[in-house]
Amino acid sequence: MLKLQVASRAGVGASAEGCASSGCGGSSAGLSHLPEHIRAKVHNHPCYSEEAHHHYARMHVAVAPACNIQCHYCNRKYNCANESRPGVVSELLTPAQAVKQVLAVAATIPQMAVLGIAGPGDPLANPERTLATFQALAEQAPDIKLCVSTNGLALPDLVEDLCALNIDHVTLTINCVDPDVGAHIYPWIFWKNRRIKGRKAAEILIERQQQGLEMLVARGVLVKVNSVLIPGVNDEHLKEVSRLVKAKGAFLHNVMPLIAEPEHGTFYGLMGQRGPTHEELQQLQDACAGDMAMMRHCRQCRADAVGMLGEDRGAEFSLDKIETLEIDYPQAMARRRQVHAAIEAQRAAAAQPPAKGEILISPTAIKRVRRETRPVLMAVATSGGGLINQHFGQAREFLVYEASAQEVRFIGVRKVGAYCSGPEDCGELDWVLEDTLRALSGCEVVLCSRIGFEPWGQLEAAGITPNGEHAQEPIEQAVASLYQEWVAAGRVAMPSPELARRRA
Amino acid sequence: MAFQIVEGCVNCWACLPLCPSQAILAVKPHFLIDTWRCNECEGQYADPQCASICPVEGVILDALGIPSNPPGSLTGIPPERRAATRAEIGAR
Incomplete structure (x- = not known):
């Protein structure tokens, strides 16, 4: 039976420290080889741990x-x-x-x-x-x-x-x-x-x-x-x-x-x-x-x-x-401790079964799967927490994951409209769909919590499938299960459109 | 004999701690050099310090009013290239 592993969970197994993340546990950032004391140091550092940056x-x-x-x-x-x-x-x-x-x-x-x-x-x-x-x-x-x-x-x-x-x-x-x-x-x-x-x-x-x-x-x-x-x-x-x-x-x-x-x-x-x-x-x-x-x-x-x-x-x-703010830091520190503990509890819970790091594909799918599935890039709109929880129209950036028969791995961030292109649009930062489509080049899916009717049509026309069915789900699990759906539907058994173009 | 800072200075503070004569004044809209204090680093350094670290072309002038770092000398950007791009952006 083919095991489709979610990369972020794969390296950690049942380790007790609850460090089940792409950043510290998985192969996507590849920090799992590091000694425990180093992983502990980056555990809540958003710039050093990919998983921590969600929280x-x-x-x-x-x-x-x-x-x-x-x-x-x-x-x-x-x-x-x-x-x-x-x-x-x-x-x-x-x-x-x-x-x-x-x-x-x-x-x-x-x-x-x-x-x-x-x-x-x-x-x-x-x-x-x-x-x-x-x-x-x-x-x-x-x-x-x-x-x-x-x-x-x-x-x-x-x-x-x-x-x-x-x-x-x-x-x-x-x-x-x-x-x-x-x-x-x-x-x-x-x-x-x-x-x-x-x-x-x-x-x-x-x-x-x-x-x-x-x-x-x-x-x-x-x-x-x-x-x-x-x-x-x-x-x-x-x-x-x-x-x-x-x-x-x-x-x-x-x-x-x-x-x-x-x-x-x-x-x-x-x-x-x-x-x-x-x-x-x-x-x-x-x-x-x-x-x-x-x-x-x-x-x-x-x-x-x-x-x-x-x-x-x-x-x-x-x-x-x-300037005029009075801060009671000891009190703030107590609150911070509570919030961090809640985040850690959530991270630990996310690392637990039922998913157990494996998503199983039925044996009948296997024969075709082995040789012929291709990896698929999926873009995700998230506002944090490691969940698919942002409206497409509000996303200023997308996280891009690559799903394949072996794993789900995080491969990068695509920003939309973050840089100035001259004084004329300074102060507006008008978000244009065209810009987003450019940012999503190579992706075949966009996962978001919701999406408007108009961008839906334009995304489809550009060959990108919008998907709002996994709202509030953990990103990597949703990506894996959607990939599995595509495998079952025979959608990844063919070469990607790009590949087909190249061969033509 | 003294250097001066003119318009275009971005107040980055790089020169201030280097000045052996404490002649740099952190004022607005941009930093200035106290002409009575500045001795052009004479006898102290081979090169005037403020002019050696300043990242902006054309904003430090020597005693003759000549830019220590003329356009293009620090960034390598040919002045005509900069002017052409500015015109292009302005025309949009």
Whole structure:
């Protein structure tokens, strides 16, 4: 009898710690090989565990304006309230303001488990501000996990300070390990009181990144490596990056697509460098996955984002709004404990039978199934909790899963209308179906809680089957059972439309 | 002899802690250089520090009013390319 396993449940079996997730248990992010103490560390970290990101929220505080390098995908002049991508913020905070904002968010959004400092410059190029913020939070809000992102140039000098403050998650952006590649990504760095340009700059940066990585790993700090996939510049090279950082002890690799539009005023945007297609990104992630656990749920958020991944409630906590707020943190902490316990109970329950991680297909289906079923990409609209619970029209992003005869695996996020395309649509962010159809390319199904009549027809016309029959069900189980339905109906026994086209 | 910061500065703070003369003023709408304090890092550094870390082209001028980082020198974007794109976006 063919067993169709839900990947996220497969690796965990009946383990008592209740860690049954794509992020920590399953093969989709491949964290199951990690030792228990590391899995415990990422268990409620939305940026490190795919499963956790359905339940827990994060926030970034924009305390670090300065940067010590220039990347060709970044423009320090850009600041648009509607723009959602790294390096963009609305207002710069002092450490004291940041602490106040964190306490306000933690009290209002008890699912907020993680506080990161990610910019808008490089956090470690602003060591006083970054460390002062961490120091105060470690004292006042000990239940919040602290983490930091960096380009790595200043990292070796600050490893001891980070360890002293118990920062045990560091995200290091490594786009290359070869200075000849780096020379096409970094025009300059500021190093030892001089601006260094060209290959030499990349050489120093790479050396410092590798040194920082080794130092962190030696001290037991979890390191996630972020890489920006730049077609024609570092695409092939990232496979080598993945191998090397894994060998040095990084535990997760996050390959993100380049975001480049002329409107952003970046080198790549203005010079016509394109970003990767969904397919190119997925292919590279799959190619790297043989060597390394891959992160595929990154939303490339702003350096001041607040809320669940993919959501930004930053505007609710602007300086003028939190100024007069009085927060009773001990009371908030008690409430947070309750909420987190409820989330854990829900996660533990989801890991239990009846599904038991296996969905059985009748033996009669097997003969045809074995050789001829093809994998199907299904897009899901969710607002959290690991459930199919969002109206199609409200979805600003879709999670994409690949169902096959072997497993259901999470393969990525597709965003809709998150980037500015010029001043004319600034402030509106009009959501267009056309944009969504483009985002869903390659998917054959959209699972959502409900969907309007008009988009239904347009989706079908585009070859995507809308499905509202699995509302409120756990995502991976619904995907598996729909795939099973399609198998039984003979819908996946044929080559995909795309494949058929290619053969024709 | 002194440098100056002009319009276009994005107040990123990078220069301020580097200045050996504490001549950078964190004011609005953009940072300024105290001309009485600034000595162009003379005798202290081979390169003026503010001009060596500033990420924005054309916003730091030397004593002669010449941009330390002229257009294109930091980003590698040819100025005519930037102008053409701006015109293109404006025409939409």
